[in-house]
Amino acid sequence: MRAEKNEMELKFDAISENEAFARIAVAAFVTHLNPTMEELADIKTAVSEAVTNSIIHGYENWQKDALPRGLSGEKSSEVPLIWIKCRLERNILHIIVEDKGMGIADIEKAMEPLYTTKPEMGRSGMGFSFMEAFMDDVEVESVVGEGTIVRMTKKIGLDSWIADGE
Amino acid sequence: MTGSDFCVIDNCLMIRMPEEIDHHGASIISENADRYLMREDVNHVVFDFERTRFMDSSGIGIIMGRYRKISCFGGRVYAIHADKQIRRIFSVSGLNQVMEVLEV
Structure with missing residues (x-):
């Protein structure tokens, strides 16, 4: 019997070493649903x-500020954090990736393909x-100066697709 | 994580891409590649994905950046040993239009 609902939360330092950790943790969370290799790769890429x-x-500004302070020998400011919340509702995976960073002024522009600052x-x-x-599905919510929340959804597991068809 | 390796064969820079390609390791690959691209005898770049099991858009950034550097001199970029997932990423990014994915 598969549980109707399953949740997990991660909180980690916003450093690039944790990109691999985050995507592997989310992929591990869904393995019991027997996702296809393709679905796992999709989830890992999106989380990454x-x-x-x-x-x-x-946290662009934090990185800029932190380096000179660190170099001058003073204690640099605390590393900012990223939160990931995952919720499985049967075979639907909901992922929330949240930061308390600078936020996005123009979300539509930011989501345009090939647009980069x-x-x-x-x-x-x-x-x-x-x-x-x-x-x-991907939804982005952001307030300048407060942070950004990315909500993503994906249906997973070949078994579930077949079961749904019955 | 295993790093990337570089070698020059004829006028091609061959880059063995690492197991995982993300933002964390991307800039070092680009910097090293650019050092080789300064050489006059290097015209083209071949990215070898034989070892690669994961890639996100940082990989596209690496390839696009090198393409911009060599295309004005007639240089081309190629990919070899790209698995199904990496090919999907190429096609979503539109990179297929400037890069040849070779069957080896």
Whole structure:
């Protein structure tokens, strides 16, 4: 018997080392649903994009501020945090990726394919496009100066698809 | 995580991409690649994805950035050993239009 509902939460430092941790943790959370390799890769990519966005855009100012302070020998400010909440409702995965960073002034613009504020960093501007391509639904909520919440949904598990068809 | 390896064969820079390609390791790959691209004898770049099990849009950024650097001199970018998921990522990104994905 499969539980109707299953939830988990992660809270971690907004550093790039944790991008791999975040996507692998979310992928591990859904393995009992027997997702296909493709579904797992889709989820990992979408989580990786959202977490990367929080680190390089949401907390962009923190990174700029933190470095000189660290170099001058003073104690640098505390590392900001990223929250991930996952909820499984039967075979539907809901993922929330949240930061308390600078927020996005123009969400529509930010979600345009190839639009990036960081071409010099080698960013492709495909982050939100990838989330939208690999998840069933993506919603972005953001307040400038307060942070950003990305909500993503995906139906998973080949078994569930077959069961639904019966 | 295993890193990326570089070697020059004829006028091609071959880059063995790492197991996981994300923002964390992307800039070091780009920087190293650009050092090779400064050499006059290097015209084209071949990205080898044989070892790669994960890639997000950071990988697209690496390839697009190198393409911009060499395309004005007639250079081309190629991908080899790309699995199904990596090919999906190429097609979503539209990178297929500038990069040839070779069957090896």
